[in-house]
Amino acid sequence: MKIAVCIKRVADSETRVKIAADGKSLDEAGVKFILNPYDEFAVEEALRRKEQAGAGEVVVIACGSGASQETIRTALAMGADRGVLLETAALPADGLSIARALATELKDGGYDLILFGKMAIDDYNHQVGPMTAELLGLPCVTCVAHLDLAAGKGTAEREVEGGMEEVEFPLPAVLTVDKGLNEPRYPALKGIMAAKKKPLEVKPTTLGAPGLLVLAMIPPPERKAGRIVGEGAAAIPELLKLLREEAKVL
Amino acid sequence: MSNVLAILEQRDGTLRKVSHEIVTGARRLADALGGEVHALVCAAGPVSGVDAAGRHGADTVITATNAAFGQYAPEGYARTIAEHAKAGGYGAVVCAASAQGKDLSPRIAARLSVALAADITDVSVDGGAIVVTRPVYAGKALLKVKVVSKPAVLSLRPNVFTPVERPRPGIVEAVAATGDGGRVVVKGIKAAAAGALDVAEAPIVVSGGRGLKEPANFKLLEELAQAFGGRAAVGASRAVVDAGWRPHGDQVGQTGKTVSPSLYIAVGISGAIQHLAGMRTAKVIVAINKDKDAPIFKIADYGVVGDLFEIVPALTSEIRKLNG
Numbered sequence: 356m357k358i359a360v361c362i363k364r365v366a367d368s369e370t371r372v373k374i375a376a377d378g379k380s381l382d383e384a385g386v387k388f389i390l391n392p393y394d395e396f397a398v399e400e401a402l403r404r405k406e407q408a409g410a411g412e413v414v415v416i417a418c419g420s421g422a423s424q425e426t427i428r429t430a431l432a433m434g435a436d437r438g439v440l441l442e443t444a445a446l447p448a449d450g451l452s453i454a455r456a457l458a459t460e461l462k463d464g465g466y467d468l469i470l471f472g473k474m475a476i477d478d479y480n481h482q483v484g485p486m487t488a489e490l491l492g493l494p495c496v497t498c499v500a501h502l503d504l505a506a507g508k509g510t511a512e513r514e515v516e517g518g519m520e521e522v523e524f525p526l527p528a529v530l531t532v533d534k535g536l537n538e539p540r541y542p543a544l545k546g547i548m549a550a551k552k553k554p555l556e557v558k559p560t561t562l563g564a565p566g567l568l569v570l571a572m573i574p575p576p577e578r579k580a581g582r583i584v585g586e587g588a589a590a591i592p593e594l595l596k597l598l599r600e601e602a603k604v605l
Numbered sequence: 606m607s608n609v610l611a612i613l614e615q616r617d618g619t620l621r622k623v624s625h626e627i628v629t630g631a632r633r634l635a636d637a638l639g640g641e642v643h644a645l646v647c648a649a650g651p652v653s654g655v656d657a658a659g660r661h662g663a664d665t666v667i668t669a670t671n672a673a674f675g676q677y678a679p680e681g682y683a684r685t686i687a688e689h690a691k692a693g694g695y696g697a698v699v700c701a702a703s704a705q706g707k708d709l710s711p712r713i714a715a716r717l718s719v720a721l722a723a724d725i726t727d728v729s730v731d732g733g734a735i736v737v738t739r740p741v742y743a744g745k746a747l748l749k750v751k752v753v754s755k756p757a758v759l760s761l762r763p764n765v766f767t768p769v770e771r772p773r774p775g776i777v778e779a780v781a782a783t784g785d786g787g788r789v790v791v792k793g794i795k796a797a798a799a800g801a802l803d804v805a806e807a808p809i810v811v812s813g814g815r816g817l818k819e820p821a822n823f824k825l826l827e828e829l830a831q832a833f834g835g836r837a838a839v840g841a842s843r844a845v846v847d848a849g850w851r852p853h854g855d856q857v858g859q860t861g862k863t864v865s866p867s868l869y870i871a872v873g874i875s876g877a878i879q880h881l882a883g884m885r886t887a888k889v890i891v892a893i894n895k896d897k898d899a900p901i902f903k904i905a906d907y908g909v910v911g912d913l914f915e916i917v918p919a920l921t922s923e924i925r926k927l928n929g
Contacts, residue, residue, distance in 0.1 A: 368859040368879035372745040449720040482711035489715035494788040515704035518796040535853035566720025566754030587911035588919035602889040
């Protein structure tokens, strides 16, 4: 099985967002960057599928600044075979321009499966995977929480409002994966050492003109300061009164 | 002047409620652009409830029917909608950022070779250009974004565009959609437990964290949720989902679901920054925690300090009286 996993370097979820001097982006000073958590599930799934097949290759591909090499090394330490960085300056808000760069890289790769995380926890765009599939003309299932693959086809389950949708699709395919699909492994020391020697190709990439222009990044509206109603069960009558008469939610 | 195409959703031949939010958002945009709203729904036959789209501002409602469109057919729907959007020369195409819309909208945008402004919470027109607001970093910041590609493809965050009555003719017509459903085939939906609400859709969410001490104690929160008479869902913090106490679908936070219920009750949740990001847009937040210095109290409208094992059952019994 030849599997590609498209990954992204993102700010850690514990980041306190400070807006940069340009007024349009995150101030990266002191921010810890990680492999997008949903992409970890994609990397893990690729490794398991390759292990089950007994042969194959897992290629991780990232689009982003030179710093994404570190993120690719994380995936290589988990066990992926090689990495490709489509090196660009800052990523645009427009997912289609990123999907185009990825599709160009993936097009003649002969992949049986192309995996993405269902979304990145920074821009919440949840679009690059299905857009890449459309550009490649491949079938695509998003937010896969359960997956079975057999002889050229697969079945998947994805969460929808009020239940799980059951989906059938042929291979090769593009899948975006959800939390719960598997339990990602931690890179072992041996893996981290091995990752340093694995091939990582850096390809300078120019993205097309974006269809979305960021005008400003602004802080969310502050919540009004709340109050402690009281201590223990004794506070409940007062709490209910406030919810009914002041907040009017009961 | 340009018209707006609103993509409605149906399940089992009945219009989904989120459709009214889509029409409301599309109407607001069409008014600013000086155009009409044309609603489009893909289905296998007539869709019940579709005549209500006029009430929220649809000038026409087109049912694109195809025998393969009973269940969601990602490729068939995307092809039909993209062809329709192209032929109609629309200024904008508006979907919901629902489970279906999140899957469908990127496909439509890619087929039209334009950008997708996803999960937006506001839209306006400034000097002829469409400008949207969208939360990033799970709501820790907002982006103001100008959409320069045309048509503008937008997906609206659910529970934000509250339906407004703006009566228009809403003339319903059926059009046969040609072609098949595509290679990706939805076989059906395995329903969640009867009456279980999704945390992202419930008007009231009762969430628990490590303070519950063990998985069995979530029964206390389930009882509290039930006391609200079918309007509440039980959510969870990342810590307890990662520990395997609760399913992934219940997780609220930056790596789970972003929720905006009218009432959010956080029980035994200290308030990690990634959790706060996922629930800070709730209308009213109540926190119950034994640690009076827990960060959750900084964001809560009303806090009760103390032992949740004493407070929650007492609250449940009072809510039962209220709704009984």
